[in-house]
Amino acid sequence: MTDTLPLMATRRRFLIGAAGLAGGMALVTMLPGRTAATPASMQAAVKAVAGDAPMNKGRIKIELPPLVENGNAVPLGIKVESPMTDAGHVKAIHVFTEKNPQPNVVSFQLGPRAGTANISTRMRLADTQVVLAIAEMSDGSFWRDEVEVVVTMAACLEES
Amino acid sequence: MTARALINVPPKAKRGEIIGIKSLISHEMETGFRPDATGQPIPRNIIKEFVCTYNGVEVFRAEFFPAMSANPFVSFTTVANESGTITMTWTGDNGFFATESVAITVE
Numbered sequence: 241m242t243d244t245l246p247l248m249a250t251r252r253r254f255l256i257g258a259a260g261l262a263g264g265m266a267l268v269t270m271l272p273g274r275t276a277a278t279p280a281s282m283q284a285a286v287k288a289v290a291g292d293a294p295m296n297k298g299r300i301k302i303e304l305p306p307l308v309e310n311g312n313a314v315p316l317g318i319k320v321e322s323p324m325t326d327a328g329h330v331k332a333i334h335v336f337t338e339k340n341p342q343p344n345v346v347s348f349q350l351g352p353r354a355g356t357a358n359i360s361t362r363m364r365l366a367d368t369q370v371v372l373a374i375a376e377m378s379d380g381s382f383w384r385d386e387v388e389v390v391v392t393m394a395a396c397l398e399e400s
Numbered sequence: 401m402t403a404r405a406l407i408n409v410p411p412k413a414k415r416g417e418i419i420g421i422k423s424l425i426s427h428e429m430e431t432g433f434r435p436d437a438t439g440q441p442i443p444r445n446i447i448k449e450f451v452c453t454y455n456g457v458e459v460f461r462a463e464f465f466p467a468m469s470a471n472p473f474v475s476f477t478t479v480a481n482e483s484g485t486i487t488m489t490w491t492g493d494n495g496f497f498a499t500e501s502v503a504i505t506v507e
Contacts, residue, residue, distance in 0.1 A: 312469060312470070313469040314469070337467060340467045341431065341433040342466065342467070344467070345465055345467040345468065346462055346464055346465060346468055347463040348460070348461070348462045349461040349462070350459070350460050351459070352479075353454065353457065353459040353478055353479055353481075354459060354460055354476060354478055355419075355477045355478055355479040356477045358476070358477055359474065360473075360474075361462075361468070361469075361472070361473055361474045362468070362469035362472070362473050363469055364431075364468070
């Protein structure tokens with residue numbers, strides 16, 4: 241019992257050290273003059289699809305794991321509340337990231353024939369960052385949702 | 401250039417039923433952002449477009465960017481309104497093209 245505490249402290253120190261090392265490695269692989277999307281370039285990409293239309297919160301929901309071990313294939317789900325009729329449906333869904341090499345991830349175009357706006361796919365995440373999804377409705381309104389994802393092993397940076 | 405594509409569509413559905421469709425294709429989706437062993441960037445080689453048609457009518461389309469994972473997987477839904485053929489096509493860099501079709505019976 242007496243040596244349990246120091247042992248735990250050692251383990252904790254090791255874990256902190258390991259986490260720091262992993263963080264440092266991620267930083268080094270990101271550094272050498274590589275272009276990366278920024279919150280500003282993400283905003284520019286959003287503007288390219290939505291113009292200056294106001295962004296409403298709600299109706300669209302992103303499903304992403306909050307913590308990702310491998311950024312190469314992250315399951316992404318998107319659901320939008322819509323009757324999906326000729327009168328009212330989702331026209332398009334766009335997905336963006338803040339810190340991947342470029343902000344666009346995927347754009348979907350759908351309509352009443354889709355029946356629902358319920359899509360899943362797999363995406364790459366180069367870093368811990370915010371993922372943003374925007375739904376464009378047939379009435380011209382835009383709806384957004386964003387989630388932050390913590391990535392422990394980044395995608396697309398290793399040499400082949 | 402041969403790619404293996406898998407699509408999953410229920411063979412039978414009731415008229416008006418919303419059915420789930422899954423698609424998966426083998427493709428490296430090389431981002432264009434990775435360096436090779438000499439530090440030179442590996443050229444981009446991705447699928448850029450995925451289209452699903454139902455008896456010739458487009459029901460779903462996706463534009464892919466390098467942030468899509470290798471072997472792109474997409475699942476979505478459509479309304480089964482008549483018997484016929486559901487076709488999916490993938491087009492991309494370096495003249496990549498693949499297509500896959502499946503029959504559906506609607507009662």
